[in-house]
Amino acid sequence: MLKGAIEYAPSTFEERGAAVAFTTPLLSQTRVRRGERSKLEVLIPSLSQGMGIYVVAWKAVPEMVSMTMHDRYLHDLIVKEDACAPHEIRRATLKAARRGLAGPKAAQAARHALEEDEEQGTLTHYLLILSILKAVGLESPEMLKAGIDTDEGQRLTRQLMTRAAESLRMDATLLYSRLAEIAAVAAPVGLARSPKPGRLTRGLTDLKGFRDSLTDWAREVPSDAAPVAAFCAEVAQHTIGIGEKVLGDFHRRIEAIGPLMRDWDSEIVRVRAQAGRMAWLLDGWSHITGAWEVAQTEDHHQQAATVNDLFRILPLLPRKESSRDFVADSKQVKLAHRRSVRMLEDWRTGQMDMDAIRRIEAVKARAP
Structure with a gap:
């Protein structure tokens, strides 16, 4: 349901909503949030007034705007995953781009971003292990030399982490679990x-x-x-x-x-x-x-x-x-x-602007 244009001054980030990387120019960087009865709604900036906002039920967007194939897929994905936080929207965006619907360069950038996320998670976890060992006085040159990705390095790491857990008076499994949780948040x-x-x-x-x-x-x-x-x-x-x-x-x-x-x-x-x-x-x-x-x-x-x-x-x-x-x-x-x-x-028309779409896809071709 269209709620009409408003002068938009949100109180919180959740009220402002999370930006969605659509390729349709009119929808580019519109924001999704939870509205009445926790249903998703989209905030569409006015084309000419700068700060005017149209509030539209999320499911009604495809009926109002002629969308690219990429945007229809991303729209359905967000509905399916009920997503409206930045990390959830980003995950859905990378999934859509990886399918190649925003062009081969955007697909490659999405794959690279997902690989980089995994590498960053592994690096963060490793650095946190070193940090906890240092905190309890158990730094190990042997472990660093062997490397955590080798059998010997993993054996030394398990030994040291068991001793670190004893020093902290907690179960080793719990220590590993907490470090993994911090790594996921910090990466x-x-x-x-x-x-x-x-x-x-x-x-x-x-x-x-x-x-x-x-x-x-x-x-x-x-x-x-x-x-x-x-x-x-x-x-x-x-x-x-x-x-x-x-x-x-x-x-x-x-x-x-x-x-x-x-x-x-x-x-x-x-x-x-x-x-x-x-x-x-x-x-x-x-x-x-x-x-x-x-x-x-x-x-x-x-x-x-x-x-x-x-x-x-x-x-x-x-x-x-x-x-x-x-x-x-x-x-x-x-x-x-x-x-x-x-x-x-003359640069801004209400029609499907192919030059504008290409510029948006050029942005998506950069690693998100």
Whole structure:
């Protein structure tokens, strides 16, 4: 059921919803959330007004919009899995892309992302084992030399972990189980001392590059879209500031692995909450940073069109996450946005825009 356009100022991340990487231009980065009676609904940004939102029952979307094959499959998958959190939506997106429905490059990127997730999980688990052994004074050069993926390395690891569990006064099976649980939570973020940063930490770094690039563009390129670009960079900066604090707290709690094991019931809840908050903070930004990077190969006219598209889907922080009211601030930017959109209105049509679809697929061809 269509609920109509609203001025959207969500209080929480859950109310804001999770961004969905559709390839149909009108639906690109629309957000799904739980609505009345816990039924899924989608929030569709208005094409021309920037911050207007249409609230539509999720199951009604295919009847309203002409969707690509990829999007129909992804839509059905989200309904089937009843997904509306960032990690659930990402998993469904990778499943859809892996089938090749968004092109061979997107399929390859999805397979690579899934492989990288598995490798990151293994690396995180290994580093946590080293961390717990160090915490109880059982560092082993022999284990490191043998390597954890060899029979000898695994034998030494089991011996040392049994002794570590005794030192912590807990069952070895429980210690292994808890480390596996921490690894599953921590892998998307990454550990502070990891030789390879996690996906969300890389996302925060990408966001810093986006902020810097867009700030320079707004200053150097004469365009009606310049104030819009500056606003997007400001929202990015505010998100970065909060993200760095969340990341610092997350890493401190993981590094204090002894207290984490000792006060497990309360600490794992906090660790899980911080990891989830990082995912929500960065939700929707990977498409934006990727789209802007793709736009760097295009002329200023198309870059201005990209800036206006990004403004329309900008992940504004919910009220409970920020003291800054970006929804109110954005009202001043809307005038510049409308002027810029009118200047570029030949780029925006309500029909199936094949060039726009190709640009979206180019973003999906980057590792999600």
